[in-house]
Amino acid sequence: MDLNFTAEDRQFREEAREWLNANVFKERRPHGGQEMREYDLAWQRTQYDAGWAGVSWPKEYGGMGLGLTRQLIWYEEYARAHAPDNHLCFVGLNHGGPTIIARGSEEQKKEHLRPILSGEKIWCQGFSEPNAGSDLASLKTRAVIDGDELVITGSKIWTSHGHLSDMQELLVRTDPGAPKHKGISWVIFDMNTPGLDLRPIDIMSAPNHTHFVQCFYDEARVPLKNVVGDVNDGWSVAMSTLGFERGTAQIKDQIRYAFLVEDMIKKARDRYGAEFVSTDEFGARLAQLRADMAAARAMTYMAVSRAERDVSPAMASLMRAMVGQVQQRVRRLAFDIIGADGLENPEDDDWVYFYLRSYATTIAAGTLQIQRNIIGERVLGLPRGR
């Protein structure tokens, strides 16, 4: 056990801090639409052009070729500098890209990785379907092999930012006769493919902006070479994706939230006075969150330590389940701190928006209940219920 960062790590931290302080976008990030896409891509491009994109990605695909520890340092400095959360790049950077690095062919890596880092392509996730949510493996979107193409027909739903995306990690059923986990393929899908139709879905936190879409595929054709891993082996590739999504993809958020709690303490003291805050129930809640956020951050350090040692991906559910709930408590308290003003929801307010957004943290990437099932069965070894 040690917390020692090497001299090179510390040097890296210094340089990252300096660069971020000088270059972080100061304008507020739009909550939706084409402006948000432009903003996120521009910020990603800025990082790439300066050589700071893809800290832990291989060099030959445009990354920096450094380990997860440096990635952690980068995200710590990123949060400290209040760098914007370019959420449109999330899927590509944090699980689509890493899945291709881990499971893709050389050709797929060459073609798809660099544009993610350089801020040219936005990726989205096409896993969930109207009738396949928690039971993801029951998905029905059909893909028929026709020569060197897949012909896709069906529907995906809850595709975050699908209307603003260029590419999609798409799960399709290539063998309907096989047992449900055995007939799935993981496909790289171009969102400009003819035969794709999108229906926007409004969400409760920002009624004027579309967050996700439903995708309808009507005989959309994809080259067979876009299958990542083997045809019909997509479930195991999807498990890699979910491992990234529930594990290392969470690093950045936790550090950001730790800083947010610090901001809330300041805001509460400014608004109500230090004395009041320390004696009121706000004080008890802030104190508990301060302790819990310290633990959440320690959990990210543990996640990195475990990732370096190849520990069971089910362990990622422990962190995911914990921080999903803590983040909700943080946002709820922020909402309570602003008091009656929380009943006003102006366009430029973040505290109300993110309070409402926080209801997603125990649903997206597998619900809290599904995480508990995974922990119960695969971490603790309790018998399966079915």
Add this chain to the structure above:
Amino acid sequence: MDLLPSSDQQQIVDTIQDFLRNEAPVDRLREFGAIGNSDAKLWPKLAELGFFGLSLPEEMGGIGLSAAEEMLVFQQFGYHLISPAIFGTILGARVAAFSGDAHLRDALLSGEARVGVANSRGAAGGTDAFHLFEADEAELILLCDDDEAALYPRSAFTHIERVNSTDAVLVLERARLGDSVEPRVRVSKETENIHARALMLMGAYALGIGQGARDMAVEYAQVREQFGKPIGSFQAIKHICADMAIRSEAALCQASFAALVMDDASPDTEFHAVASKIVACESAIKNAADCVQVHGAFGFTAEANVHHYLKRSHVADRLFGGLREQRRRILTFPTPA
């Protein structure tokens, strides 16, 4: 950076685990009953294995390892519900060592001398009112607060009155600290912050209690059958167990972080020690409560070991200041790095 134990550290964990499994299975507590905790008979053996001076520098008679090893060992003490008198002895040796009393230090490191633990009764008693834990046969009593850590002779306390302990295997007394009495040895916070270490180690101890309760519940959920199935196959029970695992994981990560920060002498040492105590005591109390529920009526009896975890978790929470006090403190620190 690595939060997982190295192979050397894992070896230390294995050693202490083996020792405690054999010498101090939790079942021993059934026999103690009202006659008090006999864990003190383990002290000379633990001392011989080097566990008492684990993190003291070698020139102070210790083994010269770090707070991380000590944290791992206290986690095991909690897991096996070892008497909290262990805090008196190990921290007491540190007080003696840093105050320069080599003779006393060595007596404590040998495990022959007994040290009880004094804990403020807080609002219940007034500033000079204490509970003494496991102090009836102790020559010395550890008193550790935000300013200093000190060892007082038992005779420094007055109005000593034996009371029934909620955690019935522990000997509990009420006492007052006499006027203008001096400790045998004392160490100021500036010389060595033993209070922060006490909080950090109590976090590790409480982590162990919560893990013990978690494992006991999971084991029972696998063997107890109702409706023709192990109760652990019912989601309602499975999810209780999963929540226990989540709490223990958070407590483990923070306990590890707190120990490492202390080794680095970081200005955030106290912050992380307090955070660890808060998170870990919460995990201990909640896991113990859940463990009762998973056991049904059996969990409500004195025949199952469950109640020992519950009662000890409350002792851990109260020692060196309870949740309310720790929450008040954690807001006083500047933003950690």
